[in-house]
Amino acid sequence: MTETVLLVGGGGREHAIARALADDCELCACASNVNPGIADLAASFETIEETDADGIVAFAESVAADLAVVGPESALAAGVADALDDAGVYTFGPREAEARIETDKAYQRRFMAEEGIPGCPDFETFDDMAAACDYIDAYDGDLAVKPAGLTGGKGVKVIGDQVTAAEAKAYLRESDYDRVVLEERLVGEEFTVQAFVANGEVRTTPAVQDHKRAYEGDEGPNTGGMGSYSDTTMHLPFMDPGDYEDAAEVIEAVVDALPDYKGVLYGQFMLTDEGPKVVEFNARFGDPEAMNTLPVLETPFLDVLTAARSGESLPELTFSGEATVCKYAVPDGYPTDPDAGARIEVDEESVGDALLFYASVDAREDGLYTTTSRAFAVVGLGDSIAAAEADAEAALSVAGDRVRIRHDIGKPDLLDRRVEHMAEIRGGE
Numbered sequence: 332m333t334e335t336v337l338l339v340g341g342g343g344r345e346h347a348i349a350r351a352l353a354d355d356c357e358l359c360a361c362a363s364n365v366n367p368g369i370a371d372l373a374a375s376f377e378t379i380e381e382t383d384a385d386g387i388v389a390f391a392e393s394v395a396a397d398l399a400v401v402g403p404e405s406a407l408a409a410g411v412a413d414a415l416d417d418a419g420v421y422t423f424g425p426r427e428a429e430a431r432i433e434t435d436k437a438y439q440r441r442f443m444a445e446e447g448i449p450g451c452p453d454f455e456t457f458d459d460m461a462a463a464c465d466y467i468d469a470y471d472g473d474l475a476v477k478p479a480g481l482t483g484g485k486g487v488k489v490i491g492d493q494v495t496a497a498e499a500k501a502y503l504r505e506s507d508y509d510r511v512v513l514e515e516r517l518v519g520e521e522f523t524v525q526a527f528v529a530n531g532e533v534r535t536t537p538a539v540q541d542h543k544r545a546y547e548g549d550e551g552p553n554t555g556g557m558g559s560y561s562d563t564t565m566h567l568p569f570m571d572p573g574d575y576e577d578a579a580e581v582i583e584a585v586v587d588a589l590p591d592y593k594g595v596l597y598g599q600f601m602l603t604d605e606g607p608k609v610v611e612f613n614a615r616f617g618d619p620e621a622m623n624t625l626p627v628l629e630t631p632f633l634d635v636l637t638a639a640r641s642g643e644s645l646p647e648l649t650f651s652g653e654a655t656v657c658k659y660a661v662p663d664g665y666p667t668d669p670d671a672g673a674r675i676e677v678d679e680e681s682v683g684d685a686l687l688f689y690a691s692v693d694a695r696e697d698g699l700y701t702t703t704s705r706a707f708a709v710v711g712l713g714d715s716i717a718a719a720e721a722d723a724e725a726a727l728s729v730a731g732d733r734v735r736i737r738h739d740i741g742k743p744d745l746l747d748r749r750v751e752h753m754a755e756i757r758g759g760e
């Protein structure tokens with residue numbers, strides 16, 4: 332029987348999900364934007380806001396969907412997985428209650444502390460911004476200031492890195508957040524481990540390192556992620572295999588404490604001198620990280636979804652063993668003052684062996700235009716990170732001059748710096 336799978340979301344992450352599923356099922360997709368890559372792969376595509384649970388259920392029923400995959404956190408926070416599940420469409424994505432692990436950072440830290448999940452930094456939560464400012468004054472060391480709700484990765488301010496203590500306090504006073512988390516500043520190298528989770532089982536995928544800063548050399552404001560790489564192994568060059576195992580144990584501990592969790596659980600870790608500490612959890616694939624992971628997944632993603640639905644054991648995963656480098660092309664001025672409405676050239680024929688994933692582009696009759704978000708990404712694959720990087724760069728010749736790219740992602744210089752940085756941190760043990 333051919334399964335009909337509904338995909339919710341229209342970014343690069345969802346284009347990667349669509350590509351992983353399209354050959355094995357009838358794919359139907361909906362998103363607030365028309366992603367030309369997904370629209371090409373899908374049997375039907377509807378424009379629906381990702382947070383419109385009723386509209387998404389109606390579309391799922393109209394196409395007789397058997398399964399659903401939810402990409403963006405905004406949909407999970409709006410209860411789209413609950414609504415689809417309740418309508419009889421098994422959804423690979425957590426219900427709103429479990430998605431709080433991402434959508435409410437104050438809950439997430441309390442959950443970690445109460446359940447004894449390893450890798451939790453010191454933290455306090457505040458509803459009163461004046462009390463939060465007093466805590467900053469009294470704290471011995473640097474703190475990260477985090478709004479409790481969703482901010483697209485752009486609301487966090489780290490004292491001693493991006494801001495001074497005085498600037499952090501001004502930010503708290505001016506921003507009018509209902510609740511913030513203040514936590515110990517973690518120092519080290521960041522990495523991501525994403526896992527498929529259902530029926531209390533966990534299957535982890537290779538570690539990825541994203542680059543949140545807008546400009547080369549890790550300068551500038553935080554973005555949704557400018558690009559990312561993974562290695563031929565499960566870990567990354569600056570990690571030991573044991574660091575990966577420690578991160579996987581953290582994810583397993585979360586699932587033990589949340590036995591009903593289903594979907595992707597994404598752990599963002601800081602590898603510190605004391606091992607991996609949790610920066611955050613996400614309740615979905617990362618964007619860009621999905622574009623590193625799904626192209627090297629040899630196990631059909633559909634088999635993961637059907638096993639999850641049936642309550643059977645999840646399949647053991649196999650990966651191609653290729654390294655990957657993903658680079659996003661973003662509008663000029665992104666993220667602070669993005670040049671939306673710029674006509675961009677994307678020559679699909681010229682990407683060579685690399686993969687092209689569309690994200691937030693506006694497809695008009697006369698071509699593609701930028702929006703305020705990341706436009707498209709290329710992913711190079713190879714038998715080393717260097718080979719994958721060269722593949723990605725060759726493909727970027729398609730990008731034209733109306734977009735900005737962090738060319739340094741995946742380059743040997745930057746990788747060496749990460750390894751040296753980690754050695755310095757461990758050397759200080």
Ligand code: AMP
Binds near residue numbers: 475516521
């Ligand atoms: P988040 O939205 O929690 O992913 O935070 C965005 C970024 O802020 C992370 O990717 C880190 O680079 C940084 N960050 C968050 N929490 C901390 C922390 N406790 N210490 C240092 N950096 C942090």
Ligand code: GLY
Binds near residue numbers: 555616617
């Ligand atoms: N790459 C970071 C995220 O998806 O949240």
